């Protein structure tokens with residue numbers, strides 16, 4: 001914080017972060033407030049602090065006082081402000097609440113990327129000792145695991161063996177395997193921790209006859225949510241290094257929004273090297289398996305179903321059609337939300353906010369638009385390929401009784417496949 005950390009350290013950090021892109025964003029905002037109607041948090045709460053332009057304004061005040069020449073001469077006139085305790089506390093609230101959905105950027109006439117501005121805010125908060133503690137702990141735990149693989153190897157592999165037993169039951173094939181660290185496999189599948197992320201993908205890979213493997217490392221990246229590119233890179237390096245060592249052709253990221261964006265978009269920028277393999281989302285693979293006939297599905301799902309585009313996969317990742325094509329292949333009554341694709345409302349669960357207890361209330365209130373959208377479809381199932389989105393929408397279901405089942409797309413694909421050990425779909 002500003003009391004214990006030299007003010008010059010914080011302002012110097014902002015100076016260092018001041019790329020042409022950031023400077024442009026800070027200079028060109030016309031304060032038109034068009035972005036207010038794009039942000040689910042402002043719309044859900046009516047609280048001006050969650051207006052995208054206001055969040056950026058807090059950074060702009062420090063910039064005007066210390067970096068921009070006009071502000072240094074006349075900080076009062078140009079709204080310059082010290083990064084003092086009050087400003088940093090407010091900056092913390094609005095920065096870690098932001099889900100990074102970038103819907104405000106889509107609607108801003110100047111395409112100002114508030115999330116990008118807030119990445120500079122996170123650097124300042126971290127330097128001031130005001131990063132989010134829970135995200136910091138989770139990021140450090142992942143890094144510790146990556147630094148000490150021998151400590152975790154046996155327990156992780158034992159867990160995979162348990163899932164393998166379930167895979168054999170599900171597929172009816174007593175030889176079905178969950179390969180680990182398989183040299184020369186075509187695909188490294190990067191899952192989240194837990195059977196829910198591994199078993200359906202394993203069954204789909206098995207049925208498709210894919211050459212695949214797991215490694216010891218999962219996809220979640222709390223360093224990214226924390227806003228610390230050094231930690232975020234270390235966490236992503238764990239599986240990217242394994243992909244190189246195993247010589248795979250593709251890294252396939254599980255149903256997770258931020259992990260896909262980290263692997264597909266940010267990791268090459270952080271490492272400064274081009275990946276010698278492709279990075280794809282698991283739904284791109286499944287869509288390809290269905291269209292090429294490598295797996296067979298039927299339209300077994302007859303209840304009305306809709307699809308929620310996770311911001312990091314849709315608006316920020318460019319994957320819109322494959323998930324819809326999958327849902328249309330397995331269900332007879334698909335109803336898209338309005339608006340959708342690039343204009344889809346954020347559900348309110350991204351950016352690591354589901355891990356921050358103190359923000360539960362703002363998170364759930366900010367889902368108001370999503371509730372409205374889901375209800376308008378009349379759907380009984382909401383499919384979405386991101387765990388944070390699903391957790392958030394389950395919270396919204398609990399609070400608003402929409403009468404919907406929230407489901408992973410992979411689980412629905414399993415429901416539509418002819419597998420002998422398949423469990424009946426949840427009511």
Ligand code: SF4
Pocket residue numbers: 028029030031032033034035036052053107108109110111112
């Ligand atoms: S829409 Fe863009 S220009 Fe208008 S207030 Fe928001 S960030 Fe500034």
Ligand code: SF4
Pocket residue numbers: 038039040041050051052055097098099100101102103104105114115346
């Ligand atoms: S990125 Fe999303 S949550 Fe953050 S300010 Fe913009 S619209 Fe709001």
